[in-house]
Amino acid sequence: MTAAHTLQATGLTLGYKDRTVISGFDLTVPPGRITAIVGANACGKSTLLRAMSRLLAPREGQVLLDGKQVHRTPAKELARTLGLLPQSPVAPEGITVADLVGRGRNPHQGMLSRWSVQDDEAVAAALETTQTLDLSDRPVDELSGGQRQRVWIAMVLAQQTDLLLLDEPTTFLDVSHQVEVLDLLTDLNHTRGTTIVMVLHDLNLAARYADHLVALTDGRVHAAGPPGDVLTTDTVRAVFGLESQVITDPTSGRPLMLPMGRHHAVSASA
Amino acid sequence: MTAVEVVTRSRLRRGRRRRLVIALLVVLVVATFAVTLMVGRTVYPPADVVRVILGEDVPGASFTVGRLRLPRAVLGALAGLCFGLGGVTFQTMLRNPLASPDIIGISSGASAAAAFAIVVLGLGGAQVSVVAVIAGLGVALVIYLLSYRDGVAGTRLILIGIGIAAMLDSVTAYVLSKAPQWELQEAMRWITGSLNGSAWADVVPLLAALAVLGPALLGQARNLAGLQLGDDAASALGVRVERTRILLIVAAVGLIAFATAATGPIAFVAFLAGPIAARVTGPHGSPLVPAALVGALLVLVADLVGQFAFGTRYPVGVVTGALGAPYLIYLIIRTNRTGGSL
Numbered sequence: 117m118t119a120a121h122t123l124q125a126t127g128l129t130l131g132y133k134d135r136t137v138i139s140g141f142d143l144t145v146p147p148g149r150i151t152a153i154v155g156a157n158a159c160g161k162s163t164l165l166r167a168m169s170r171l172l173a174p175r176e177g178q179v180l181l182d183g184k185q186v187h188r189t190p191a192k193e194l195a196r197t198l199g200l201l202p203q204s205p206v207a208p209e210g211i212t213v214a215d216l217v218g219r220g221r222n223p224h225q226g227m228l229s230r231w232s233v234q235d236d237e238a239v240a241a242a243l244e245t246t247q248t249l250d251l252s253d254r255p256v257d258e259l260s261g262g263q264r265q266r267v268w269i270a271m272v273l274a275q276q277t278d279l280l281l282l283d284e285p286t287t288f289l290d291v292s293h294q295v296e297v298l299d300l301l302t303d304l305n306h307t308r309g310t311t312i313v314m315v316l317h318d319l320n321l322a323a324r325y326a327d328h329l330v331a332l333t334d335g336r337v338h339a340a341g342p343p344g345d346v347l348t349t350d351t352v353r354a355v356f357g358l359e360s361q362v363i364t365d366p367t368s369g370r371p372l373m374l375p376m377g378r379h380h381a382v383s384a385s386a
Numbered sequence: 387m388t389a390v391e392v393v394t395r396s397r398l399r400r401g402r403r404r405r406l407v408i409a410l411l412v413v414l415v416v417a418t419f420a421v422t423l424m425v426g427r428t429v430y431p432p433a434d435v436v437r438v439i440l441g442e443d444v445p446g447a448s449f450t451v452g453r454l455r456l457p458r459a460v461l462g463a464l465a466g467l468c469f470g471l472g473g474v475t476f477q478t479m480l481r482n483p484l485a486s487p488d489i490i491g492i493s494s495g496a497s498a499a500a501a502f503a504i505v506v507l508g509l510g511g512a513q514v515s516v517v518a519v520i521a522g523l524g525v526a527l528v529i530y531l532l533s534y535r536d537g538v539a540g541t542r543l544i545l546i547g548i549g550i551a552a553m554l555d556s557v558t559a560y561v562l563s564k565a566p567q568w569e570l571q572e573a574m575r576w577i578t579g580s581l582n583g584s585a586w587a588d589v590v591p592l593l594a595a596l597a598v599l600g601p602a603l604l605g606q607a608r609n610l611a612g613l614q615l616g617d618d619a620a621s622a623l624g625v626r627v628e629r630t631r632i633l634l635i636v637a638a639v640g641l642i643a644f645a646t647a648a649t650g651p652i653a654f655v656a657f658l659a660g661p662i663a664a665r666v667t668g669p670h671g672s673p674l675v676p677a678a679l680v681g682a683l684l685v686l687v688a689d690l691v692g693q694f695a696f697g698t699r700y701p702v703g704v705v706t707g708a709l710g711a712p713y714l715i716y717l718i719i720r721t722n723r724t725g726g727s728l
């Protein structure tokens with residue numbers, strides 16, 4: 117389970133129809149570590165994750181998993197190694213939590229094979245990890261946004277992949293559940309060596325939880341590396357067009373970004 | 387109780403309920419089937435019916451049951467299975483109960499083509515089925531292309547489909563207006579769907595279609611369940627989205643078209659079977675088998691009602707049409723009220 121997989125994008129150009137979103141993009145995901153991708157809305161983060169998980173064919177370049185092109189890897193085989201939580205998945209009407217999480221077992225099941233003990237174990241473990249076991253018989257459409265998000269995470273966990281790509285796994289979550297989800301992913305990373313790549317909007321949480329931080333702007337990497345090197349006032353200005361202050365987070369020793377709006381600054385003379 | 391036990395138990399409980407409902411549906415289908423064989427101007431006891439089925443010569447019953455009622459019941463049941471399967475496949479794949487083939491013009495296309503093949507081209511039997519299947523696939527392709535814009539959006543597809551259905555229905559009406567007067571009864575079939583004049587010759591192509599396409603569709607049940615989560619999630623779970631979609635469309639359109647070529651577009655069976663099945667089985671497991679059974683049940687019951695509940699005999703499609711219309715209105719009102727798109 118802990119075999120470290122290499123995931124790498126080289127010379128990647130991605131787009132839709134006549135719009136190019138990402139061009140000449142290189143990224144090496146550190147095996148067994150947590151990578152966070154940050155960037156402004158519409159800069160191509162989701163597009164990138166979709167290409168890395170074979171959902172979008174690259175115009176140029178390639179994505180290599182353990183040296184093999186993901187777009188040449190059979191879908192099911194890939195889905196046993198690499199899981200993806202898309203940004204906006206759809207829950208079928210009326211489906212219960214346990215059923216939805218069970219769908220994560222798809223890549224492990226043959227067309228005619230029956231539901232197995234391993235399937236039950238994987239679902240149970242995923243429900244337990246995400247603290248959704250007591251919701252298991254509830255319909256997903258009756259849950260709160262945060263509960264629903266945890267159920268979706270449970271679904272990708274049930275897939276039991278060594279690599280996990282998550283597109284904004286903390287949207288809809290209150291601050292304590294955000295931290296809880298990120299802690300959960302960190303546990304997974306520590307105990308099983310799962311390689312995690314996630315898109316996050318909260319720069320500070322990204323800096324705290326990621327081993328490797330990638331800042332995107334205009335479809336290319338503006339900076340990548342340890343959060344301490346990447347999260348600087350310059351990066352924030354270049355990526356988000358925002359003036360800020362970056363201090364050291366006393367809890368984690370990681371950088372902490374404080375945005376400066378046009379108001380509320382305590383003037384030095386006051 | 388450990389977590390695994392909780393999960394296993396609730397899964398087994400759901401499975402039991404599902405099997406129970408399916409068994410019940412099978413019993414109901416068989417019972418209605420039997421009643422269809424027994425009841426008519428002359429009522430034959432079950433013993434006579436069984437003897438006819440076993441091939442014995444029973445005066446009177448051999449002709450009435452063996453030649454008239456048996457093909458009618460078999461054709462009704464088969465068509466119902468096909469409509470149910472085809473309908474629920476579209477509804478599940480497109481995640482919208484309105485996206486049923488009989489709403490979005492696929493049945494209309496098959497029906498117009500069948501009417502054209504018979505009235506204008508003078509074809510018969512399996513040739514009619516082939517023409518209907520080609521037309522059904524053609525309509526599906528046209529709707530797909532017209533509604534395709536960065537992926538297929540449900541609402542646009544449904545609205546375009548409804549427009550195409552209206553157009554094709556008028557084609558059917560036009561073709562039928564060219565039919566000789568004495569074939570009017572027969573011609574009505576292509577408008578509402580009817581089991582009148584069912585013969586073994588109609589049963590054979592339909593049975594063959596179901597035997598091939600039914601298992602093909604059932605084999606895609608897991609992939610269909612994946613597609614329900616959206617294309618991205620499905621793909622991430624190892625479902626080959628485009629390939630699955632094409633397979634599902636071809637199989638479902640094939641079933642609908644073959645059934646339409648045999649009985650005409652029995653109104654709203656494809657549309658109603660899936661939602662009714664979901665209501666009785668709950669949202670667990672694949673919707674395919676329950677919807678197929680509900681489809682068969684709907685056709686058989688509606689045919690009995692149409693034949694015997696009123697003074698005159700109505701074709702089966704008139705009865706299912708009366709059942710389906712209120713549900714269609716309800717769905718549209720509901721989406722309006724929840725502010726959802728169609």
Ligand SMILES: Nc1ncnc2c1ncn2[C@@H]1O[C@H](COP(=O)(O)OP(=O)(O)OP(=O)(O)O)[C@@H](O)[C@H]1O
Binds near residue numbers: 133157
């Ligand atoms: N299916 C699509 N067809 C056409 N263009 C698309 C499609 N999906 C995304 N785009 C465009 O590609 C660009 C990048 O989109 P993407 O979803 O990757 O952004 P993102 O960085 O994930 O943004 P956000 O933070 O809002 O989720 C956007 O301009 C978007 O409009």
Ligand SMILES: [Mg+2]
Binds near residue numbers: 163
């Ligand atoms: Mg995004």
